[in-house]
Structures are given as structure tokens and as C-alpha cells.
Amino acid sequence: MISTETRPAPTSTARWHVAVLVGGFALLAAVAVVSIGIGAQAVPPMDVLRALVAPDGSANQLIVLEVRAPRALLAIGVGAALGVAGVLIQTLSRNALAEPGILGVSTGAGFAMTIGAALGGVASPAAELLVATLGAAGATLLVYAVGRTAPLRLVLTGVALSAVLSGISLGLRLMSPDVFDKYRFWSVGSLAGREQAPLLVPMLAIGLALVGALLLSRSLNAAALGEAVARTLGANIARVRLATLVLITVLAGAATAVAGPILFVGLIVPHVARRLARGSVPWLTGYALVLGPLLMLLADIGSRVLLPTGEVPVAIVTGFLGGPMLIWAVRKYGAGSL
Amino acid sequence: MTTRLRARELTLSYGERVVSTKLSLDVPDGAFTAIVGPNACGKSTLLRAFVRLLRPAAGTVSLDDQQIAAYGSKALARSVGFLPQDPLAPDDIKVRQLVARGRFPHQSLLSMWSQEDEEAVTEAMETAGVSELADRPVQELSGGQRQRAWVAMVLAQRTPYLLLDEPTSFLDITHQYRLLTLLARLRDEGRTVVAVLHDINQACRFADHLVAMKEGRIIAEGAAADIVDAALLKEVFDLPCVVVPDPVTETPMVVPTHFDDP
Numbered sequence A: 001m002i003s004t005e006t007r008p009a010p011t012s013t014a015r016w017h018v019a020v021l022v023g024g025f026a027l028l029a030a031v032a033v034v035s036i037g038i039g040a041q042a043v044p045p046m047d048v049l050r051a052l053v054a055p056d057g058s059a060n061q062l063i064v065l066e067v068r069a070p071r072a073l074l075a076i077g078v079g080a081a082l083g084v085a086g087v088l089i090q091t092l093s094r095n096a097l098a099e100p101g102i103l104g105v106s107t108g109a110g111f112a113m114t115i116g117a118a119l120g121g122v123a124s125p126a127a128e129l130l131v132a133t134l135g136a137a138g139a140t141l142l143v144y145a146v147g148r149t150a151p152l153r154l155v156l157t158g159v160a161l162s163a164v165l166s167g168i169s170l171g172l173r174l175m176s177p178d179v180f181d182k183y184r185f186w187s188v189g190s191l192a193g194r195e196q197a198p199l200l201v202p203m204l205a206i207g208l209a210l211v212g213a214l215l216l217s218r219s220l221n222a223a224a225l226g227e228a229v230a231r232t233l234g235a236n237i238a239r240v241r242l243a244t245l246v247l248i249t250v251l252a253g254a255a256t257a258v259a260g261p262i263l264f265v266g267l268i269v270p271h272v273a274r275r276l277a278r279g280s281v282p283w284l285t286g287y288a289l290v291l292g293p294l295l296m297l298l299a300d301i302g303s304r305v306l307l308p309t310g311e312v313p314v315a316i317v318t319g320f321l322g323g324p325m326l327i328w329a330v331r332k333y334g335a336g337s338l
Numbered sequence B: 001m002t003t004r005l006r007a008r009e010l011t012l013s014y015g016e017r018v019v020s021t022k023l024s025l026d027v028p029d030g031a032f033t034a035i036v037g038p039n040a041c042g043k044s045t046l047l048r049a050f051v052r053l054l055r056p057a058a059g060t061v062s063l064d065d066q067q068i069a070a071y072g073s074k075a076l077a078r079s080v081g082f083l084p085q086d087p088l089a090p091d092d093i094k095v096r097q098l099v100a101r102g103r104f105p106h107q108s109l110l111s112m113w114s115q116e117d118e119e120a121v122t123e124a125m126e127t128a129g130v131s132e133l134a135d136r137p138v139q140e141l142s143g144g145q146r147q148r149a150w151v152a153m154v155l156a157q158r159t160p161y162l163l164l165d166e167p168t169s170f171l172d173i174t175h176q177y178r179l180l181t182l183l184a185r186l187r188d189e190g191r192t193v194v195a196v197l198h199d200i201n202q203a204c205r206f207a208d209h210l211v212a213m214k215e216g217r218i219i220a221e222g223a224a225a226d227i228v229d230a231a232l233l234k235e236v237f238d239l240p241c242v243v244v245p246d247p248v249t250e251t252p253m254v255v256p257t258h259f260d261d262p
């Protein structure tokens, strides 16, 4: 890999990407520290760092370690999951408008959680994860079956499915508030208080799926050249597609299991990452790994400071950002494909 | 003439629609084979069977006496390169990136970009004459440049066999001849080239082995000088013509005359 001769573009391109990514991770770390410091009890950045590096048990540090840091970690995990899921779903469908939120995958996961929880079926984090992933898979299959013929049709199908599922959730809640009201959270994504839930299982699932996405990215690069070329390059298209679908549902399902449905992160992240990655799925995935967490942390900060009266769900903040982004994407790509 | 890539008694079909039956072809090694025939006669279908994009309903394609069905997908991709008729590049890809993807069959899940990958890409771009275009987006290239970029992608695969489906369509006449000259040079360097060509005169000029197909069958095959005459053109293309020596290369040249029923 390393050689002393002059090696033109690929190596320098790789160096450029690595430099940008390192800068991105540094920025991410800084934003994480800021995010941890913000709240009813403000903690200065230096104290945050001290709490993380050398805990001494003070009240401020307890807030940081017990509440704020887990929440930042949660935002990072959810952001990475949704960002990379967006990259995978856009690459797979060659559709610039595709996104787990818009396509109803996240809503499907949230809906499955609501029903599962109300029926008393989801008692453990592993069961939550399973139910959410099954919900995501069900929504994916349904939306794909109905809408695969055209990019815009796919999006409309997803939006319609989301609306129907949200409507049913609302109806159930109105019918028996005592049963369903506590699952309200699974119709509008939020990070508030979620850091207290057991996060190990979903975070582990997200971590594994992210590794899987990186391993798969080279095959997706080949797949992007169209079925005939990809197959004659030796890519097993059917297997690549299936693996991608599984990763999308696990990522969207796990993110929804911990934070509820969050729209537009999977749309914003790939579009920004694409400007940097310039046509390479591996780098695109790498950038999504930085940009997704960054966006979620910023949105989470926004959700805490925007209203003086209290927190807004983070999904509302991403919605504010994502709506205009969707309009931009529709105008730029129209109903056409990537 | 030795043969390592051969099709035996193929039945090729899309569902109920049978395109070819009992189709056999020995691809001469180290030679330039051109396949000609009217539209929809099954040229692409045959090529797709050779690169395992289409599974024969009956019969076998073999390489080095092993059925290609038994090859691993990357192993076959290291032996046989294929360029379909209308490949579609992703929006934002640059020429060098496209060419680099030809290295896919040589890479494993975790392998890094190697020195050999780098050399193969550089060499492929030089051979196909797209080195200067390396950092240009594929989308912005002219038809001829884009086609050469795709050829470079297949060359980066470093396969001894190159199969191309109508590589000269959509190119202006100069670029057609340049591309064919490039393919002939690859043949001279030892590769086996198989191309579906539209222009019978170009096929006669460049191919060592000409295969004329009609309605899924091979009507004639051999050196152009041995098989191309007015009778063959009448039978394969239903074209009234005279065949004269090409003033430049002496290979057969088809000059259409008039239809009896205009």
C-alpha cells in the first residue's frame, strides 16, 4: 500500500479523504463535549472532559456520566445508524429521495414496537430490537413491493404507509389511552430519557451492522455499475442486495427501538456525504459515520435549547431541517434516479 | 487453432421464448472473433451465456475444460471480462474510479488497494487512451471517450478473454476504427477478443474469425475471406450486394446493390 515512488491521484485522494474524516471526527468529539455540557445544569467543557477522563464523584460529574454522556452516545449511535442506513437504501434503490424515515421503514419499526409493547410482547431490549427490526423489514417489503417501479412512487408509498400507521397508532391511543399513551414515544422519535433504557443490545446491533456496511461497501461499488457489469465483475448481486436489505432493517430497526422514528437524518446525511465522497460507496459510508452522529448531536442540542419552555422531540428538529432538504432533493433529482 | 472457451449444444431461452437451440461455438484462442447478424438474432444472448449472465436451459459453456457454471464468481471474472451494450455509470463517478472498479475480482473483503491494482488501473487507462481523462466525470465525456473509459474498466480486470457487445455502436466512424484498432492490438498482445459488431465490413477487416448468425443459429463461421460472399449476405441479412476486395486491406467488402422490391 505504501510506496516511495510518486503515486498520483488514488493515494492522494485517499489521503484527502482520510484527512477530512479525521477532521470530521475531531469536530464530532468537540460537539459531543459541548452537547454533554448543555442542559438545565450547564457543565463547562473542561469539567466534561475531567468527568470522562478522571471521575471524582461530584454532582456535576454524576450528571455527565449518568445522563448526558449516555445520551450523547445514544445520539451518536442513532445518527450513525440512520445516516448509513440512508446511504445503503439510496445506493440500493438508486433513488436520491429514498430514506428509512420517508420510506416508512422507521415508522414501521415504531408501529411494531407499539403493538408489540401493548400486547406485552416486548419485555427485554433484545425483544424490542427484534420486534423493531421485524417491523422495519415488513415496512420495507411492503413499500418496495408497491413502489419499486419508480423513485417518486417509492417515496409516495412510504409516506402513505407512514401516514396510515401513524393514524392507526393515534386511533389506538384515543381508544385506550391507558394502554397506549405510554408508547406515544414510538410515534415521534426522541432521545429524552432514553439514555436510561438498557442500550447495550441495540448499540451492539448497530455497531455490528455498521461494520457489515463497511465490509459490504466495495460490493455495492460494483453493484452501482448495473447488474450485468456487477455480475461479470464477480459480485453476487442477489446476495449483496439481500445483505444490504438486512443491514438497512437492522440499522433502522435498532435506531427506532432506542429513539423512536426519526425522519430525514437518512436523507440529509447521504446528500452531504456524497459531495465529499464523490462516487465511492466505501468513502460515502465513512462520511456517513461521521456526519450522521454530528447531525444527531446538533439536532439533540437544538431540541434542548430551541424552546425556553422545555424539550422538543429530536424528530421535530430533524423534520425542520429535513423538509427543505427533501424539497431541494426533489428539485435537483426530480423524479429521476441517482 | 487452439480453443479453451467453448459453447456446446446450448439451448438459450428467456422463459418460454427460445432464442437458440443446439448452438455450439469454439472461440479460437488469441484471436479476434466477430459475431454479426441481423437485429434480434441472438448475438447478445450468446455472449451473455458465455459470461454466465444467462444460464443455458441445456448444453454447457466451458473454459479450460471446466464448465463455467463450476467457477467461483470472482474466479470467472479474473478470466473473462465483459462489456455490455449500454453500460450505465453512476452519476458522480470519475474515469479513474470507474476503471478502478475493474479490480473488484482481484480484491477480497478486507484487502487494501494494492500496488498491482494501481499498476493495472494505470496500464488500462494508458492502453485505452483515457489517462488524460482520469479525473473527469464519466458523465461529461463524449460517447467515444466514455466507451474507452468502459473498455479501460474491463482491461483493468486483466482477463485473458474480452467479450464486448456492440462496442462501436453510438460512436462516430473515427472512434469506431480507433476502438477496433485498440481491440486488434489487445489481440496482438495475446488476448482473446470476441465482439458483436454491427458493421460487416469492419468485422471483415478486423476479425480473424467471423461468425454469422441468423435466428439463433450460426449460418457460417471462419475467416472472412473464406465465408463472406453475396450468397451469405443474401441468406443472413437478406441484402442484395456485391462483395469486392477492400482497397486498403484486401479483406471482403460488402457493397449493397438495389432491392428488387423497393
Ligand SMILES: Nc1ncnc2c1ncn2[C@@H]1O[C@H](COP(=O)(O)OP(=O)(O)O)[C@@H](O)[C@H]1O
Pocket: B014, B017, B019, B037, B038, B039, B040, B041, B042, B043, B044, B045, B046
Ligand atoms: N431479457 C429478455 N427477455 C425476453 N426476451 C429477450 C430478452 N433479451 C432478448 N430477448 C429476445 O431474444 C431475442 C434475441 O435477442 P438478442 O440476443 O438481444 O439479439 P441481438 O443481440 O442479436 O440483437 C430477441 O428476439 C429478443 O427480443
Ligand SMILES: [Mg+2]
Pocket: B043, B044, B045, B085, B165
Ligand atoms: Mg444485441
